[in-house]
Amino acid sequence: DTEVTQTPKHLVMGMTNKKSLKCEQHMGHRAMYWYKQKAKKPPELMFVYSYEKLSINESVPSRFSPECPNSSLLNLHLHALQPEDSALYLCASSLRQGSGDEQFFGPGTRLTVL
Amino acid sequence: GEDVEQSLFLSVREGDSSVINCTYTDSSSTYLYWYKQEPGAGLQLLTYIFSNMDMKQDQRLTVLLNKKDKHLSLRIADTQTGDSAIYFCAGGAGYQKVTFGIGTKLQVIP
Numbered sequence: 001d002t003e004v005t006q007t008p009k010h011l012v013m014g015m016t017n018k019k020s021l022k023c024e025q026h027m028g029h030r031a032m033y034w035y036k037q038k039a040k041k042p043p044e045l046m047f048v049y050s051y052e053k054l055s056i057n058e059s060v061p062s063r064f065s066p067e068c069p070n071s072s073l074l075n076l077h078l079h080a081l082q083p084e085d086s087a088l089y090l091c092a093s094s095l096r097q098g099s100g101d102e103q104f105f106g107p108g109t110r111l112t113v114l
Numbered sequence: 115g116e117d118v119e120q121s122l123f124l125s126v127r128e129g130d131s132s133v134i135n136c137t138y139t140d141s142s143s144t145y146l147y148w149y150k151q152e153p154g155a156g157l158q159l160l161t162y163i164f165s166n167m168d169m170k171q172d173q174r175l176t177v178l179l180n181k182k183d184k185h186l187s188l189r190i191a192d193t194q195t196g197d198s199a200i201y202f203c204a205g206g207a208g209y210q211k212v213t214f215g216i217g218t219k220l221q222v223i224p
Contacts, residue, residue, distance in 0.1 A: 108154075
């Protein structure tokens with residue numbers, strides 16, 4: 001199984017809603033990543049988890065709250081988002097944290113904030 | 115940190131070769147990558163090259179690295195319509211984050 005899965009595929013939420021994005025991999029990878037990608041832009045790193053511990057937070061607003069409950073799962077909890085947070089949210093995983101290990105990307109969750 | 119620049123758009127005819135170019139600023143980058151993103155999908159790693167290499171070939175893909183000019187290119191031989199996508203150049207070193215270029219949209223004309 002060399003796949004990273006993400007749910008849901010699409011999400012529409014209001015600014016007062018609370019929702020969560022989910023990511024799962026069963027490749028035994030110990031590093032997992034959240035990226036945000038706006039239209040016609042490259043992915044921007046948000047968070048990195050290494051061995052279930054938060055390793056990098058790229059100064060992301062607190063309305064985004066990551067969680068890594070175990071080595072296969074990564075969540076992104078969303079609360080009080082703004083319309084400018086609408087984007088494609090990509091999850092990725094790699095064997096270890098570090099640029100030498102290939103990052104496998106999921107298909108993304110297309111988020112629209114109304 | 116790393117800065118990665120790419121041209122925005124490239125159009126080629128089916129069967130021709132495509133060459134996508136990229137320049138980067140951080141000479142300490144040890145890995146340089148090419149990712150492909152199809153519409154509505156995540157990124158797929160196509161190939162990568164270590165900074166101590168000049169060239170890497172993988173089937174229809176050839177990566178050339180000019181360390182002096184900090185220039186990276188991806189050549190796709192016999193380009194097919196299925197190659198139409200956005201191609202991201204990216205660089206990284208050690209535990210630093212991977213930095214992506216803005217992406218080059220490749221359009222293949224049948």
